[in-house]
Amino acid sequence: AWGFASPDSDYDVRFVYAHRLDWYLRVEPGRDVIELPIADDLDINGWDLRKALHLLHRSNPSLLEWLVSPLVYHEVTDVADELRRLAGTHFSAAAAEHHYLSMAGRNATYVSRETVRHKKYFYVLRPLLAARWVRRHSSQPPMRFDELLAATLDPRTEAPVLAEVAALLAVKTATGEAVSGPRLPALDAFVREELQRPATWSDAARLRPTASLDDFLLRTVLRFDPSADRR
Numbered sequence: 001a002w003g004f005a006s007p008d009s010d011y012d013v014r015f016v017y018a019h020r021l022d023w024y025l026r027v028e029p030g031r032d033v034i035e036l037p038i039a040d041d042l043d044i045n046g047w048d049l050r051k052a053l054h055l056l057h058r059s060n061p062s063l064l065e066w067l068v069s070p071l072v073y074h075e076v077t078d079v080a081d082e083l084r085r086l087a088g089t090h091f092s093a094a095a096a097e098h099h100y101l102s103m104a105g106r107n108a109t110y111v112s113r114e115t116v117r118h119k120k121y122f123y124v125l126r127p128l129l130a131a132r133w134v135r136r137h138s139s140q141p142p143m144r145f146d147e148l149l150a151a152t153l154d155p156r157t158e159a160p161v162l163a164e165v166a167a168l169l170a171v172k173t174a175t176g177e178a179v180s181g182p183r184l185p186a187l188d189a190f191v192r193e194e195l196q197r198p199a200t201w202s203d204a205a206r207l208r209p210t211a212s213l214d215d216f217l218l219r220t221v222l223r224f225d226p227s228a229d230r231r
Helices: 049-057 061-067 077-089 093-111 118-137 145-152 159-172 185-196 211-224
Strands: 011-017 033-035 042-048 115-117 180-182
Touching (some): 011 049, 049 061, 061 077, 093 115, 093 118, 115 118, 118 185, 159 185
Parallel strands (some): 011 042
Antiparallel strands (some): 115 180
């Protein structure tokens, strides 16, 4: 979905599902995720709709990326479209910037060694570019790495970075996930500079009212519970 898969990359399958109405009317909450053991090249897990809406209310970037993925295996179109609309309404630039900068910072240790796995550079570079996008546009960054790259790096002033990224992409998409190489000076300098940049939004994200999310949850659960119309 990001656009820099290796030949041996697996498939991260993510989904949102709804239980029957009775599941939501219990004193003790039930398990709200489905996680299947990784089999062959499939990594499959999903979140219950209430959990997903709880995270959407907080502008959780992982969920928002699920909703804008360019690869869709199956969806109930009207439900997915309404989820995307609600995601736009509840988007928080502050939450998104914090998420992406934190992600980049956590992964930065992997690119500080003498020999670096190529994929680790992308795990730092992509969130840094996403944070740049959020600072400039106050909206959800695109999933595709090529779109993000073209929109955030200036070829006039950041040509060395673009050249190293292009070379890295060529190698990663033609070789395996475990392939390593020497550190890249232009990318290293870019990562250091971006990680030192102060966040644009220092205040916590303000949460919007949940009325529209509550309404969506109820309508969706009743719609897909075949016994709800007999109650």
